[in-house]
Amino acid sequence: KQEVTQIPAALSVPEGENLVLNCSFTDSAIYNLQWFRQDPGKGLTSLLLIQSSQREQTSGRLNASLDKSSGRSTLYIAASQPGDSATYLCGTQGAQKLVFGQGTRLTINP
Amino acid sequence: GAGVSQSPSNKVTEKGKDVELRCDPISGHTALYWYRQSLGQGLEFLIYFQGNSAPDKSGLPSDRFSAERTGGSVSTLTIQRTQQEDSAVYLCASSLESRQTQYFGPGTRLLVL
Numbered sequence: 001k002q003e004v005t006q007i008p009a010a011l012s013v014p015e016g017e018n019l020v021l022n023c024s025f026t027d028s029a030i031y032n033l034q035w036f037r038q039d040p041g042k043g044l045t046s047l048l049l050i051q052s053s054q055r056e057q058t059s060g061r062l063n064a065s066l067d068k069s070s071g072r073s074t075l076y077i078a079a080s081q082p083g084d085s086a087t088y089l090c091g092t093q094g095a096q097k098l099v100f101g102q103g104t105r106l107t108i109n110p
Numbered sequence: 111g112a113g114v115s116q117s118p119s120n121k122v123t124e125k126g127k128d129v130e131l132r133c134d135p136i137s138g139h140t141a142l143y144w145y146r147q148s149l150g151q152g153l154e155f156l157i158y159f160q161g162n163s164a165p166d167k168s169g170l171p172s173d174r175f176s177a178e179r180t181g182g183s184v185s186t187l188t189i190q191r192t193q194q195e196d197s198a199v200y201l202c203a204s205s206l207e208s209r210q211t212q213y214f215g216p217g218t219r220l221l222v223l
Binding site: 031032034036042043044045046049089091093095096097098099100101102103 | 141145152166201211
């Protein structure tokens with residue numbers, strides 16, 4: 001059974017800093033890994049999807065990496081802004097469903 | 111274009127009542143998923159549809175939960191004889207094909223008194 005862990009559970013940094021969010025998973029037999037953000041009281045917004053054959057994906061200030069063999073993914077956020085404050089969730093997709101971590105609650109302080 | 115929509119956005123019901131939650135996926139998306147998000151359990155998978163069939167129902171917590179999808183589009187999640195532990199946010203997601211980016215709706219917040 002896939003287990004996904006996100007560390008840290010919460011992170012607070014000053015505006016402008018670069019930061020890394022971590023995601024680890026126990027079963028490397030995945031088709032892809034997806035990163036989402038969730039604002040309070042809202043649904044999930046897709047950020048990046050990395051196929052199992054890929055090593056990284058980039059979108060604007062976001063860069064996600066995937067190391068399937070070690071069961072790890074990182075989400076790098078460059079030049080953080082207060083608008084980046086949200087909960088970030090990673091999910092691994094095996095056969096069909098996504099299995100999620102508990103999320104990292106990120107606060108960017110102006 | 112229009113995203114995934116869900117209704118109602120909030121639902122308060124009494125224990126023992128039945129509730130129906132609706133999901134309208136993005137047009138043309140063949141795959142549809144239901145998840146549940148609660149404080150104690152995080153985000154949990156409930157059921158997956160490909161077209162109108164549900165090849166994976168493994169996440170439904172009990173036989174009080176059922177779901178259907180019609181016309182390869184709208185889906186309804188039904189909870190019979192609701193219990194307090196059913197209180198959660200129910201999220202629907204769709205993707206163009208399975209194993210592609212999932213797009214989530216805003217969720218239905220269910221409170222069972």
